[in-house]
Amino acid sequence: AIENGINGWLRYAPLPAHQRPSNLRLPGAIMALSNNKTSPVYTAGQELQAGIKSILNQTLPLYHEPDEWLGSTILVATTGEFYGRQNGDVKASATLADDGYLLRVRAGNVVILGQTERGALYGAFDYLSRIAQGRFSDADLVSNPDAPIRWVNQWDNMDGSIERGYAGPSIFFSNNAIPKNLNRVTQYARLLASIGINGIIVNNVNANANLLTDANIDGLGRIADAMRPYGVQVGISLNFASPQTLGGLSTFDPLDAKVISWWTDKTKRLYKRIPDMAGYLVKANSEGQPGPLTYNRTLADGANLFAKAVQPHGGIVMFRAFVYDNHINPADLKADRANHAVEFFKELDGQFMDNVVVQIKYGPIDFQVREPASPLFANIPQTNTAIELQITQEYLGHQDHLVYIAPLWKTILDFDLRADDQPSLVRDVIAGRRFSNKHGGYAGVVNVGTNTTWLGSHLAMSNLYAFGRLAWDPTQDSQVLLEDWTRLTFGSDPLVLGVITEISMASWPAYENYTGNLGIQTLTDILYTHYGPNPASQDNNGWGQWTRADRYGIGMDRTVSTGTGFSGQYPAEVAEKFESIETTPDDLLLWFHHVNYTHILKSGKSVIQHFYDAHYDGAKTAQTFPIAWESLRKKVDTDRFNEVLFRLRYQAGHSIVWRDSICQFYYNLSGIPDAAGRVGKH
Ligand code: GCU
Numbered sequence: 260a261i262e263n264g265i266n267g268w269l270r271y272a273p274l275p276a277h278q279r280p281s282n283l284r285l286p287g288a289i290m291a292l293s294n295n296k297t298s299p300v301y302t303a304g305q306e307l308q309a310g311i312k313s314i315l316n317q318t319l320p321l322y323h324e325p326d327e328w329l330g331s332t333i334l335v336a337t338t339g340e341f342y343g344r345q346n347g348d349v350k351a352s353a354t355l356a357d358d359g360y361l362l363r364v365r366a367g368n369v370v371i372l373g374q375t376e377r378g379a380l381y382g383a384f385d386y387l388s389r390i391a392q393g394r395f396s397d398a399d400l401v402s403n404p405d406a407p408i409r410w411v412n413q414w415d416n417m418d419g420s421i422e423r424g425y426a427g428p429s430i431f432f433s434n435n436a437i438p439k440n441l442n443r444v445t446q447y448a449r450l451l452a453s454i455g456i457n458g459i460i461v462n463n464v465n466a467n468a469n470l471l472t473d474a475n476i477d478g479l480g481r482i483a484d485a486m487r488p489y490g491v492q493v494g495i496s497l498n499f500a501s502p503q504t505l506g507g508l509s510t511f512d513p514l515d516a517k518v519i520s521w522w523t524d525k526t527k528r529l530y531k532r533i534p535d536m537a538g539y540l541v542k543a544n545s546e547g548q549p550g551p552l553t554y555n556r557t558l559a560d561g562a563n564l565f566a567k568a569v570q571p572h573g574g575i576v577m578f579r580a581f582v583y584d585n586h587i588n589p590a591d592l593k594a595d596r597a598n599h600a601v602e603f604f605k606e607l608d609g610q611f612m613d614n615v616v617v618q619i620k621y622g623p624i625d626f627q628v629r630e631p632a633s634p635l636f637a638n639i640p641q642t643n644t645a646i647e648l649q650i651t652q653e654y655l656g657h658q659d660h661l662v663y664i665a666p667l668w669k670t671i672l673d674f675d676l677r678a679d680d681q682p683s684l685v686r687d688v689i690a691g692r693r694f695s696n697k698h699g700g701y702a703g704v705v706n707v708g709t710n711t712t713w714l715g716s717h718l719a720m721s722n723l724y725a726f727g728r729l730a731w732d733p734t735q736d737s738q739v740l741l742e743d744w745t746r747l748t749f750g751s752d753p754l755v756l757g758v759i760t761e762i763s764m765a766s767w768p769a770y771e772n773y774t775g776n777l778g779i780q781t782l783t784d785i786l787y788t789h790y791g792p793n794p795a796s797q798d799n800n801g802w803g804q805w806t807r808a809d810r811y812g813i814g815m816d817r818t819v820s821t822g823t824g825f826s827g828q829y830p831a832e833v834a835e836k837f838e839s840i841e842t843t844p845d846d847l848l849l850w851f852h853h854v855n856y857t858h859i860l861k862s863g864k865s866v867i868q869h870f871y872d873a874h875y876d877g878a879k880t881a882q883t884f885p886i887a888w889e890s891l892r893k894k895v896d897t898d899r900f901n902e903v904l905f906r907l908r909y910q911a912g913h914s915i916v917w918r919d920s921i922c923q924f925y926y927n928l929s930g931i932p933d934a935a936g937r938v939g940k941h
Pocket of ligand 1: 423581
């Protein structure tokens with residue numbers, strides 16, 4: 260039963276005879292053209308062998324040299340290896356991008372070619388996924404990733420705890436060291452590779468300088484060794500003050516010669532142990548973290564310090580745009596945390612080295628249940644950018660609530676920023692297409708832990724799966740991805756597929772409804788836990804996550820004309836739309852405008868009545884989740900059935916706590932009763 264969790268969507272459950280595709284003709288052997296056990300091509304051979312055995316109960320022999328077998332094959336190789344050996348008939352290399360693959364199934368032979376070694380592995384996983392879903396047909400396809408950077412971030416601390424992790428302690432660290440047994444790390448790499456993820460930052464953005472001791476560098480090397488067969492490159496978060504705190508220097512000024520040589524030396528040591536290290540992630544001058552501003556140097560000076568150090572080794576520096584002042588004055592009606600990223604970064608455009616990528620959270624605040632796309636994506640055209648998404652449900656119910664997040668991510672990825680009045684979808688900006696940038700892509704904060712379900716909840720894994728698939732191709736439909744995940748995780752029974760699709764697709768709208776709607780943010784406790792209802796915590800704090808709620812009205816006035824000016828950070832067309840109440844969509848109204856509770860929405864309802872109705876609707880939807888799940892009692896193995904049921908029941912109950920707290924809070928504040936008589940004096 261534990262395997263059901265550990266293997267995630269790679270269970271490769273036996274396919275019932277009636278689901279076997281009639282056109283499935285299995286070749287006689289597997290030929291993986293690599294003898295190198297650390298090569299993803301070699302891994303691909305093993306995955307194919309084990310997967311086919313598990314799904315179809317057939318053991319195909321596995322070879323690594325062409326002359327070992329002359330019959331039909333599933334051949335997996337890099338294009339270089341393949342063409343080097345002969346076989347000029349498969350014309351693929353011209354159309355394959357880095358990490359892309361070709362999958363050709365025809366006349367009893369299967370050819371899987373990767374432009375890179377990991378590309379070949381991705382092709383093998385695609386082939387297995389088709390067989391496992393019983394959705395096989397002759398195929399001849401080329402699949403290329405939309406963006407080169409497809410990384411996950413772990414917020415793991417060296418003591419083994421995980422910041423905003425909800426699935427037990429770290430698989431990467433314990434007791435301030437890297438553990439001996441890294442089996443779970445390899446299993447994690449396997450899951451990541453199967454969805455096209457090619458890099459991972461293993462430690463918290465709030466980084467500990469002790470990660471850079473010689474012993475820990477060796478430990479990081481072991482982590483990289485454990486993930487390399489799956490093509491997942493390891494990188495680390497840095498603490499900007501390390502030259503001082505760990506190195507004993509008197510300064511960490513990024514322009515100081517001693518500081519530069521300290522970082523150069525550390526970087527050399529790291530690359531000596533990990534020649535394919537992905538690079539660095541840096542959180543500087545944010546939430547108390549040290550950074551270049553201490554020495555009146557710019558954030559670009561800070562980023563370039565590391566960029567120069569990793570450049571000779573081919574490394575990348577992900578520099579976070581999450582820079583803001585967390586002691587702002589709530590009494591100042593012009594103050595706005597949402598403005599800070601553009602204020603800090605816009606003037607630095609053009610000053611970052613080529614191997615720096617600015618990593619931008621999807622919205623201007625912090626992973627809320629709904630935010631507008633960060634305007635920074637449109638403000639630094641000469642800079643590589645990546646979007647930061649969050650799989651760990653920090654503001655979305657900590658994996659105790661089912662919230663399938665892909666539809667939220669799509670609202671951002673598909674958003675058109677209209678830079679220079681031209682189509683400027685966020686996904687085209689981060690892929691480098693819109694402004695002709697070389698690097699860019701996706702970073703997902705995952706925070707898996709030692710829990711055997713990885714995220715603490717079986718159903719939450721659809722988010723990790725969808726993240727990887729969207730980073731590969733953001734035009735894919737959220738529901739299609741969910742259905743693939745469901746078939747792989749729970750099988751193809753139509754009832755199972757129907758129920759999981761229905762509750763997952765209903766989950767984000769429901770969560771938004773019973774937490775914070777109309778763009779007011781999640782309304783959770785923002786001071787400590789980021790869990791459960793606490794609308795009062797959303798004002799009068801220095802963190803700048805404000806709702807500006809009083810007796811008469813609610814919402815942040817972020818207009819240029821009367822508010823904080825945030826809407827003016829967007830290119831003209833979008834700025835104009837958000838500047839006016841008339842053209843701001845209801846679901847972001849309170850993000851951009853302060854209105855009375857009696858203000859009438861486009862829907863015809865007042866704001867306060869919408870609050871009441873939405874909270875009742877959301878909680879009502881959540882009540883249906885455990886009931887729908889109950890119908891799968893005989894269709895899902897007992898362990899997973901019970902674990903999921905437990906969580907969905909909890910969510911149904913907690914959604915009522917949410918509903919009643921929020922409704923009562925705004926009733927108390929506004930004194931306006933609910934037209935339906937549900938909220939008011941009791
Ligand atoms: C949020 C989160 C922190 C995290 C920070 C970040 O504020 O609550 O735990 O460190 O984001 O992304 O840097």
